[in-house]
Structure formats: structure tokens, C-alpha cells
Amino acid sequence: MISGVILIPFTPLQKLLRQWEHVSPHNGAQAMLVDGVLDPDLVESAWQSTLRDMGLGRVHVEEDEGYSHEIWSGDPPTPLVSHVTSDQDVCSYLQEQVNRRFLPAPAMPYRAFALQHEDRCYLGIVYQQWIADSVSIRLLMREWFYRIFFPARARKKLIDLPRLRQIRGPELRPIPRELVGAAKQIYRWTRDRKHLATLPSCDEPGQTSLRRYTFAAGELDDIMLVARAEGCTINDLLIGMLASAITPHLRKNELSTHLAIASSIDLRPYAQGDLSETFGSLLTYV
Numbered sequence: 001m002i003s004g005v006i007l008i009p010f011t012p013l014q015k016l017l018r019q020w021e022h023v024s025p026h027n028g029a030q031a032m033l034v035d036g037v038l039d040p041d042l043v044e045s046a047w048q049s050t051l052r053d054m055g056l057g058r059v060h061v062e063e064d065e066g067y068s069h070e071i072w073s074g075d076p077p078t079p080l081v082s083h084v085t086s087d088q089d090v091c092s093y094l095q096e097q098v099n100r101r102f103l104p105a106p107a108m109p110y111r112a113f114a115l116q117h118e119d120r121c122y123l124g125i126v127y128q129q130w131i132a133d134s135v136s137i138r139l140l141m142r143e144w145f146y147r148i149f150f151p152a153r154a155r156k157k158l159i160d161l162p163r164l165r166q167i168r169g170p171e172l173r174p175i176p177r178e179l180v181g182a183a184k185q186i187y188r189w190t191r192d193r194k195h196l197a198t199l200p201s202c203d204e205p206g207q208t209s210l211r212r213y214t215f216a217a218g219e220l221d222d223i224m225l226v227a228r229a230e231g232c233t234i235n236d237l238l239i240g241m242l243a244s245a246i247t248p249h250l251r252k253n254e255l256s257t258h259l260a261i262a263s264s265i266d267l268r269p270y271a272q273g274d275l276s277e278t279f280g281s282l283l284t285y286v
Contacts, residue, residue, distance in 0.1 A: 008161055009066045013264070013283055017130035027098040030137050031090065031115075031124030032145065038114060038121045044081050046147035047112050048072065051080075054143060054279070055158035059131060061105040067131075069161065076108055084115040090122050097126040110140070123148075129281070135268065136279045162280035235263055262286065 010018075020026045051057055057072030072080075084093060093115060102109060109131040115122040123144065125137055132140075139159070146154040215223075227237055239261050247259070262285040268275040275282060 006161055007062060007066045007068050008280065010064075011281065011284070013285055014130045014281055016285075017281075021101075021128070021130070025099055025101045026129050027100075027102070027126055028129045028134065028137070029094050029098055029124060029126045030134065030141060031094070031122045032141060033120060033122055034145075034149075035120050037116065037119060038123075038148070040081075040083050040114065042148060043083075043114050043123070044079050047081050047144055048078070049147055049154075050140065050143045053154070053156055053158075054140070056110075056140075056279070057108065058106045059109050067105070070106070072108075080108075080112060082111065082113040084113060087117075088115070090115055094124070094126070100126075102128050112144070131281065132279060133266065133281050133283050135266065135276070135282070139277065139279060159279040160275075160277055162275070162278055162282060239263060 017026050051072040055069060055071050057070045058075065059067050059069055061067045093113075097111065097113070102111075109128040111126040113122075113124050113126070115124070123141070125140060125144075127137055143155055223237070227233075242261060243259060264283045264285055267282045267284055268278075271282075
């Protein structure tokens with residue numbers, strides 16, 4: 001688990017995310033709301049022990065090859081948790097943090113925070129998305145929570161890291177008709193991609209923002225009722241909303257007749273083994 005011992009190959013998605021980070025931060029965030037006033041020293045020590053016990057810390061990158069984790073041993077120096085005691089709203093705080101760049105590797109790819117509001121507290125992690133998916137961050141959050149409130153339930157062994165053999169997809173046995181259909185889809189995609197509309201590049205990297213939409217009473221139920229009748233999923237609805245939101249910002253030209261939107265999916269359910277406790281970025285785009 002020391003730097004250089006286990007080299008994890010980059011997945012295609014990780015390579016893509018790292019390319020995007022040259023333009024703008026591509027961070028994620030998760031937070032949980034707990035009741036009570038938390039002891040900052042306990043929160044800090046629990047986070048430190050979480051990193052040590054799970055074998056995480058700074059990440060070292062071998063360009064175009066892969067990366068490795070280093071067990072935290074005092075670098076970067078403490079404190080590791082940002083304690084926010086102001087009246088700052090959690091949404092504005094997260095918006096600020098997801099647009100704040102991480103230091104280049106070797107560096108810590110997670111920023112833990114505790115945002116105290118009177119008798120309740122938000123505990124959260126801002127992280128680089130190429131390092132870990134949401135399942136992995138929930139694993140970190142769980143262990144951090146246990147060490148604060150239920151130390152006896154805390155995990156005391158190093159986490160499993162994704163190896164190339166672990167992230168193989170489902171075994172496919174297509175019939176000839178399916179092969180023909182797949183070939184046609186590839187052909188159509190190759191043809192249509194020449195006419196894709198593109199979003200204008202951002203002149204000021206990091207200026208992305210979080211937007212919130214509040215549904216009126218009963219509105220979401222009506223949408224879901226119609227969606228189920230049409231065989232639509234939540235992901236279909238989100239893609240449709242995204243397409244509607246970005247269409248006004250597309251560059252208008254005679255070739256912009258198509259719009260491509262990628263959606264990330266979790267590969268864990270399709271693996272040959274149980275990856276529920278594996279820490280990494282086990283995602284792909286469709």
C-alpha cells in the first residue's frame with residue numbers, strides 16, 4: 001500500500017476526467033447531516049484514523065500508466081478537516097469547494113469538512129472525481145461516521161483497490177442479430193458525430209455553478225406517473241432536463257443538428273466478484 005507498490009491502471013473514464021481537469025476542476029462532494037455539536041478534535045482524529053486504517057492519503061501518478069495510494073503518515077500536516085463555524089449556507093460552501101482546484105499529485109485528493117450550525121452539523125468530503133466514485137466516498141463517509149459515534153463498528157483493515165482483473169464487465173454472448181444491430185449503431189454514431197453541436201468553451205475555468213430547482217406540491221408525482229407509463233427511467237428524465245437546459249447555449253451553425261450527452265453508470269453490479277467494498281472509480285460512460 002506504500003506509494004509505488006500497487007499501481008492501479010487508469011480506466012478510459014479516469015483518463016478523460018484528468019483531461020477535463022486541465023480546463024476546469026471536476027470535483028464531487030458528499031455530505032451528511034448529524035444532530036448535535038461535534039467535538040472538533042474528535043472529528044479530526046476520526047478522519048485521520050479513517051485514512052490510516054483504510055490505507056489512503058496522498059496519491060502518486062505515473063503519467064499515462066496509473067496511480068497509487070499512500071497511507072497518510074502526517075503529510076499533509078494536520079489539521080485535515082476544515083471546520084466551518086460561520087453562518088455560511090451548505091450549498092454555497094459546496095459550490096465554492098467543487099470549483100476549487102486540488103493540488104497536482106502527489107497530493108491529498110480529498111478535503112474533509114465539518115460545517116456546524118447551532119445544534120446540527122454537516123460532515124462532508126469534497127473529492128477529485130477521477131480518484132473515486134460515489135460508492136467509494138460513501139464507504140469513506142461510513143467509516144468516518146463510525147469512528148465518531150460507533151468506534152467498535154469501525155473497519156480495521158485496508159480497503160480493496162481496483163485491479164484490472166476486478167473491473168471486467170459482464171460476459172457477453174451476443175447472437176448474430178445482436179452483432180448486426182451493434183454494428184449498425186456504431187456506424188450511425190460514427191456518421192452522426194460529425195454533426196454534433198458543441199458547447200462554447202469557458203473563458204474562465206472554474207465558473208461552473210450549482211443550480212437548484214424546487215418542484216411544486218404534486219408536480220414530481222405527476223412527472224413520475226407519466227414517465228413510468230412511457231417506460232422512462234430517472235436517468236432518462238435527467239438527460240432530458242439537461243438537454244433542455246443546455247440547448248440555448250449551443251453554438252448555432254449549419255452542422256449542429258445533433259446533441260450527444262454522456263451518462264456515467266456504475267459497473268460494480270456487472271463485475272464477476274463483489275466490489276461493494278472496493279475503493280476506486282468503477283464507472284464508465286454511455
